[in-house]
Structure formats: C-alpha cells, structure tokens
Amino acid sequence: MNFCSQCGRPVTLAVPADDDRPRHVCHSCGAIHYQNPTLVVGCIPVWENRILMCRRDIEPRRGYWTLPAGFLENGETAAAGARRETLEETGATVADLTPYLMVDIVHIHQIYLMFCSRLLAPDFHPTRESSEVKLFEEEEIPWDDIAFKVVEKTLRCYLKDRISGRFVFRTDKIEKRELVK
C-alpha cells in the first residue's frame, strides 16, 4: 500500500494513537488503513463415499489437485461462500454444509474454513478454474499431486474421522516451513 484509498495522497507506516502496531496512515486526511487476515472457505463434497476434487487450471499450483475453496466475499455467509466456490470450481451443487476444520495460516494472513458437505447429485464438469473434476475413492486420491498443504490436512483429517463416523469440528495450523511441499 503506497497511497490513501480515500484521498489519493501517499501513506506512511506509523503507530496511530491508542494503537500498538504500525498501520498505513494518511497524514493528509487522517485515514488509518487496517489490513486483516482473509477467510478462505471450501468444501469436502462427498458422493457415495467418494470425494470430489478438481485439478487447478489457474495459478498458483496449476495442474495440481485441490478441494473447492476460495475467498469469502462480502454479502454471503461462510457456508454460502463455500457452496458458491464449489459450484464455480466443479459445477456441482452441495448441501448439508457443516463446519469441519479451521486452519490458521498465519504467515500468509489466511484462515481456511472447510465444510463437510454432500453432493446433491453426481453432476459436475470442468470449469474455467478446473481442467478436470473427479470423484475419488480413498485409495485413488492423488497424494503426490495435491495443490496445498491445507487440502492434504483436510483430506487426512476427514478420512481418519470417517473410520469412526464422528466428524467433530477442529482447528489446525500450518507453519511456514510446511507450506512448500
């Protein structure tokens, strides 16, 4: 951030009064520009014991497999965002979304919130963001070609819980060293 989004003048990093950390501050109009973590919402879409995954056709990690997920937008609930991302990336409609795993990824200022969900029908297709969309049995999951550590964590957590059938909400975090596969 170089300029004030309110008045267009240059901003500087300074600790505002009654604050304890540097912010982008505009000395012309007085605006303080806060920067906060972004919420990424996504799904584990399940159909008859198989999990729907998509092969990324966009960067980063083009060509690698992922679960549908993306930035929550203003104007939608977290569950609605996860449903929208699933539709956009796989063409599939999901229902019964239950919050399942929240993952802090502090060094990139993101929090992932992944929902358990079921496919309403086995209808899905490649999309602008996904070159391939496919249902995977557990033993078919392409572990060596997963796009992001958070997706691998989510899948492993889900498959472990599936043994007992108890999907309890939980939290996890990903440290910087873990991110690059």
Added chain:
Amino acid sequence: MNFCSQCGRPVTLAVPADDDRPRHVCHSCGAIHYQNPTLVVGCIPVWENRILMCRRDIEPRRGYWTLPAGFLENGETAAAGARRETLEETGATVADLTPYLMVDIVHIHQIYLMFCSRLLAPDFHPTRESSEVKLFEEEEIPWDDIAFKVVEKTLRCYLKDRISGRFVFRTDKIEKRELVK
C-alpha cells in the same frame, strides 16, 4: 474507496474479466482491489462458573456490556487474537481456548468467532477500552445493557449448553433487523 492504493490514481467500480461482481479497479496500473469480510475473534472467559464481561468505554455502544472481542490481526492465529483482545479489554489472561460459536453478520461484512476459555486467575481491571470489568453469575448478567446482539447470542448459547456440560461448536447468523436492539 476512491483511489488506487498502489498508484494513487482514481478507481472505478467495474466487473473484471473472468469475474462476476464489481470491484474497485484501477485503469491506470490495472490493480483490482478486493474487499472481503473481516473476522472478529473473542472469548467467553469463565472463572468458577462466573463469566467475565466488560463495560465499553469506546464507541460504538459506549457504556454497554460486552464479551471481549475484536478484529483479528495479521500475524496471529484466531485463538491468539481472542487471547490478545481479552487481555487488552479486561487485563485478564485466558487459557484452554476452544472454538465455540461462529456467527455470520453478512450485512456488516463480519464473521464472529467466539471461544470458550477459562481465566487463569481472577485478575482483571478496567482498561483503556473498558470502564468496568466484572465477573457475573448467570442471574446477574445485565441483559438489558448488552452492547451487541452477537454477545447476547453467545451468552444464551453458552448458558444453555452449560446445563448439559456439552459445548459443541455451532454456527449462527444475525440478520439486519436483529442488529439494532
């Protein structure tokens, strides 16, 4: 948002290529400025069956009672943010934070994440943000003077679960008509 925070030139609202909603776009440098919901993190700090609340000494809702909560900052996990806010607003240190209630407040672009927690010691005090900090028995809770609907929801949910002793993670949402008390 009026100006591009990258180059300082005016921005306009336009739907970027491969997008489906208007964003603040800079036609000078090409930057697209996304705006996403903010995560508010907070605690239900408990000491021997009593709940720690604070009386707001800042706007909005100065003079009303609340649970400690505030915007998650870059560089911290959600639990660390909730712990920090509790310390800042009440002077108290909490431990054993467990995610408890997530509340979508779509029309103000916020998601609340409230944690169950226990006070490490009954040590707390007024702070810059709170004129009064106090432990409440259930029957003492100042229901008519609660600052925000999300705080009332959190307290009612917690007190109900306390009867069974089972605090299961859950979600809720607040509609626009509910917000103003």
